[in-house]
Amino acid sequence: LAKTTQPISMxxxxxxxxxxxxxxxxxxxxDYITWYQQFPSQGPxxxxxxxxxxxxxxxxxxxxxxxxxxxxxxLPRVSLSDTAVYYCLVGEDDYKLSFGAGTTVTVRA
Amino acid sequence: DGGITQSPKYLFRKEGQNVTLSCxxxxxxxxxxxYRQDPGxxxxxxxxxxxxxxxxxxxxxxxxxxxxxxxxxxxxxVTSAQKNPTAFYLCASSIDTRQGVGxxxxxxxxxxxxxx
Numbered sequence: 001l002a003k004t005t006q007p008i009s010m011x012x013x014x015x016x017x018x019x020x021x022x023x024x025x026x027x028x029x030x031d032y033i034t035w036y037q038q039f040p041s042q043g044p045x046x047x048x049x050x051x052x053x054x055x056x057x058x059x060x061x062x063x064x065x066x067x068x069x070x071x072x073x074x075l076p077r078v079s080l081s082d083t084a085v086y087y088c089l090v091g092e093d094d095y096k097l098s099f100g101a102g103t104t105v106t107v108r109a
Numbered sequence: 110d111g112g113i114t115q116s117p118k119y120l121f122r123k124e125g126q127n128v129t130l131s132c133x134x135x136x137x138x139x140x141x142x143x144y145r146q147d148p149g150x151x152x153x154x155x156x157x158x159x160x161x162x163x164x165x166x167x168x169x170x171x172x173x174x175x176x177x178x179x180x181x182x183x184x185x186x187v188t189s190a191q192k193n194p195t196a197f198y199l200c201a202s203s204i205d206t207r208q209g210v211g212x213x214x215x216x217x218x219x220x221x222x223x224x225x
Contacts, residue, residue, distance in 0.1 A: 032209060034208065034213070041197070043199045043201065043216025043217055043218060044199075044214075044216050045216070046214065046215075049209075091208055093206045093207055094157070094203050094207070094208060094212075094214055095140075095142065095154060095157040097154075097208075099151035099153075100151045101150060102151055
């Protein structure tokens with residue numbers, strides 16, 4: 001299983017851009033990179049998924065370099081409501097994904 | 110509204126009792142999953158089911174059992190053999206188990222089980 005490493009926590013202020021980098025050095029050829037967001041006492045929510053290069057949706061952008069050994073989730077202009085835990089997952093099948101401790105992002109006014 | 114529901118939201122049981130957590134989805138998804146989350150930790154996979162009448166053990170299946178008799182339902186039983194059952198339990202579903210564009214897991218609101 002591809003193991004991921006991401007920072008334990010990050011602090012930011014409203015209106016700033018938050019970038020969370022995830023390392024996955026042993027990513028396999030068929031693995032996708034997926035990010036989820038979780039608020040306290042709720043189930044995680046899918047944010048974005050990619051395989052290579054850049055993916056953008058209405059919530060975030062995902063940057064994946066050519067070697068795919070890392071990825072960066074970018075949250076533009078965060079607000080207080082973006083305070084949550086963000087999980088980086090790598091895998092080919094859902095049942096092989098590992099939700100580690102994630103990155104706790106705290107947005108301050 | 111399409112979605113995934115779990116009931117109850119909070120559940121209290123005495124030690125030694127079996128308890129069943131409900132999970133229902135009306136998304137017409139083939140795959141369903143059960144996770145356990147302890148305070149400050151990530152999610153750990155208990156069981157998953159790729160299709161009706163089939164299920165597989167995840168990373169921490171000991172002390173748990175499941176059934177998948179209907180596509181929309183995937184109940185989890187926490188048995189008395191589970192040594193530390195107090196936790197937050199999350200159910201999820203997806204179109205199928207393969208990762209890929211458009212195939213995400215949808216999570217329910219969770220059930221917080223406390224064993225007294």
